[in-house]
Amino acid sequence: MANTIKKQVVLIVDDDPVTRMLMTQSLTSTELEIVEAASGEDAIVQFSLHKPDITLLDVSMPGxxxxECCARLRALPKGAECAIVMVTALDDVEDIEQAFESGATDFITKPLKWPLFRHRVRYILKANRTLQELSLNKNKLAKAQSIANLVYWEWDFESEFLECSSDMFAMLGFSKEINLTVRSALKKVHPEDRTKLIIALKQAVYEKQSYDIEYRIIRSDGSVLFVNERTDISFEYGQWRIVGTLHDITSRKQSEQEITYYAYYDTLTDLPNRRLFIEQLETAIASAKRHQAQFALMFLDLDRFKYINDTYGHHIGDEVLCQSAQRIRECVRDSDLVAKANYDTDNRVARLAGDEFTVLLDDISKVEQVAEIANRLIGAFSAPFFISEKHLHISISVGITLYPDDGHNVQTLLQHADVAMYHAKEKGRNNYQFFSESMNNYLKLRLEMENDLRIALSEQQFEVYYQPQYDAESMAIVGLEALLRWRHPTKGLLTPNYFIEIAESTGLILGIGDWVLMQACRQVRQWQKESGCAYRVAVNLSASQFTQSYLLDTVRKTLDETGLPPETLELEITETAMLKDTAETIPLLFSLKKLGVRLAIDDFGTGYSSLSYLKNFPIDTLKIDRTFVEEIVTNSKDCAIAQTIVQLADNLQLCTIAEGVETSEQADILRKLGCAEFQGFYFSHPLPVPQLSLLLEH
Incomplete structure (x- = not known):
């Protein structure tokens, strides 16, 4: 009967059924049996029934x-042997420490990278199985050594020669014909371990104290063996004798090293992982505190790495990470600062998570030294990556903190380095920034503003103001631009300049933009009914809205719900947003035109200003930016630019609207140039609904 291989059992514990399903699909194979649990309580029941080899345990679960579940599982039968991996979105050092204190073997951070997830679980299973085998072998070895000599030797403390088994010669690499002495045997011991063995032998000779130690032997062929030596001392027939046994534990040591590697190193880049890095940082802090020294922590992040993964696939992304790790290594290895470190320079570089790397620099005397290495790192990424016949350009943003100026513990230094790196991103990427308290305060204010924005959206703290657009000849109101305002509970009425960038970066602009579109269309439709005039309403679209596939459905739904005639809705789009991805832009613009809405280019002349797209895009209106209107009376160049835009629009049968008209002189010149419509403070400020209703009545 053929032997069947016992399947290894995997217990997946997560309250989210979708996550459990995705994990199960990723791990499904003939070698594994998958068991699921939807809660901590259910996990204890399933663990007792199936006794899994590995448990994937979600941290954040109700109940x-x-x-707590991890600690309970460890107390169950087979709980000590099972590998328990915490699956968490938490990234704080305290949470990680709590995971290991509760008995976790390792942790995996969310969101999960599915191509790597299956391999990670397989490696942890392999390491855990090796650990169990080592434990079993150790017990067998202890029993075997108690009843038999494996490789043995004897010494009477007086002669210089050793009596030993024939296998002892083969282990040391000696010929059986020679007489083995204590001195010649000691020469085979690794120089770093020799002192330890000599001390043990002296205690045996003078104090008659047996020993049990491990050390390394260098064989004649240069190979290294790890051995365990156990001794027993006896007094027989008037003479002291010591008997020792040697056991080759090289394979066990190699397995231990492999387990250590999986626990402390990143398998993709061979760099220290977060766990080892945190230990190194704690050691660096203790050493710097003891010697009153200073060190630097660099936090590196690859710019736009997500775009590489999404565009070319994770296999290309993984290769970028490997090559990036190598470039960082080479820069750090070449540094005089790091060359003075007390341990392997490669261990000064770590992969924290994803596309985040860290560098520790010892014994800093001048900030300029750190800046020089930061410039060297940025320069190392100036050359493109050549992967799978593709030239990929990647840059890095670097945040730098100094101990003890910027923090005295792991959590603070990491947080401040992350803040500095985030600031480098805001400065345009591909640069480095040192941490400062003002930078930290700025980030706190940003986080407060982001939280306030979320509350504002849910509590409807936003308002829509309207600025009239006038016909240049009749001076009648023909259109209204919808402008967002935020009535903050403590800061008063805020214009978009104070919050729009945060709304864009957090994705809140999508919800805000949809709300503005619905409010503006509903209000203008009411004014149309009351006045009998077909007022046009202009609504600005952000770059984020314009790239969303649901924009077309959103506009169609808004028109249907409000009853606004499509030809009286004008969507304003900047040149930058419009030309970001023309392959998607052109079909979307034509689809919007089919709905009957008008399309305008906002701030025309300040973006790409490429004339070629005007013939391909179904545009109705060009809005002359206020920068060309401000000095149109005194600056002939601004006047010439405005004239060119008007003539261009006229030739293409497009309408022109001048923004920012604040004086009668500006209006007169623009009227003479042929501009069709005006908008600005000279005619009217943006007004709330009640005031604009009065204006329209008169």
Whole structure:
């Protein structure tokens, strides 16, 4: 009967059924049996029934959380042998420490990278199985050594020669014909371990104290063996004798090293992982505190790495990470600062997570030294990556903190380095920034503003103001531009300049933009009914809205719900947003035109200003930016630019609207140039609904 291989059991614990399903699909194979649990309580039941080899345990669950569940599982039968991996979106050092304190073997951070997830679980299973085998072998070895000599030797403390088994010669690499002495045997011991063995032998000779130690032997062929030596001392027939046994534990040591590697190193880049990095940082802090020294922590992040993964696939992204790790290594290895470190320079570089790397620099005397290395790192990424016949350009943003100026513990230094790196991103990427308290305060204010924005959207703190657009000849109101305002509970009425960038970066602009579109169309439709005039309403679209596939459905739904005639809705788009991805832009613009809405280019002349797209895009209106209107009376160049835009629009049968008209002189010149419509403070400021209703009545 053929032997069947016992499947390894995987217990997946997560309250989210979608996550459990995706994990199960990723791990499904003939070698594994998958068991699921939807809560901590259910996990204890399933663990007792199936006794899994590995448990993937979600941290954040209702009822019993992952930390408590982990501690409970460890107390069950086979709980000590099972590998328990915490699956968490938490990234704080304290959470990670709590995971290991509760008994976790390792942790995996969310969101999960599915191509790597299956391999990670397989490697942890392999390491855990090796650990179990080592434990079993150790017990067998202890029993075997108690009843038999494996490789043995004897010494009477007086002669210089050793009596030993024939296998002892083969282990040391000696010929059996020679007489083995204590001195010649000691020469085979690794120089770093020799002192330890000599001390043990002296205690055996003078104090009659047996020993059990491990050390390395260098064989004649240069190979290294790890051996365990156990001794027993006896007094027989008036003479002291010591008997020792040697056991080759090289394979066990190699397995231990492999387990250590999986626990402390990133398998993709061979760099230290977060766990080892945190230990190194703690050691660096203790050493710097003891010697009153200063060190630097660099936090590196690859710019737009997500675009590489999404565009070319994770296999290309993984190769970028490997090559990036190598470039960082080479820069750090070449540094005089790091060359003075007390341990392997490669260990000064770590992969923290994803596309985030860290560098520790010892014994800093001048900030200029750190800046020089930061410039060297940025320069190392100036050359393109050549992967799968593709030239990929990647840059890095670097945040730098100094101990003790910027923090005295792991959590603070990491947080401040992350803040500095984030600031480098805001400065345009591909640069480095040192941490400062003002930078930290700025980030706190940003986070407060982001939280306030979320509250504002849910509590409807936003308002829509309207600025009239006038016909240049009749001076009648023909259109209204909808402008967002935020009535902040403590800061008063805010214009978009204060918050729009945060709304864009957080994705809140999508919800805000949809709300503005609905409010503006509903209000202008009411004015149309009351006045009998077909007022046009202009609504600005952000770059984020314009790239969303649901924009077309959103506009169609808004028109249907409000009853606004499509030809009286004008969507304003900047040149930058319009030309970001023309392959998607052109079909979207034509689809919007089919709905009957008008399209305008906002701030025309300040973006790409490429005339070629005007013939391909179904545009109705060009809005002359206020920068060309401000000095149109005194600056002939601004006047010439405005004239060119008007003539261009006229030749292409497009309408022109001048923004920012603040004086009668500006209006007169623009009227003479042929501009069709005006908008600005000279005619009217943006007004709330009640005031604009009065204006329209008169």
């Amino acid at each position: 019993m959380n992952g930390f």
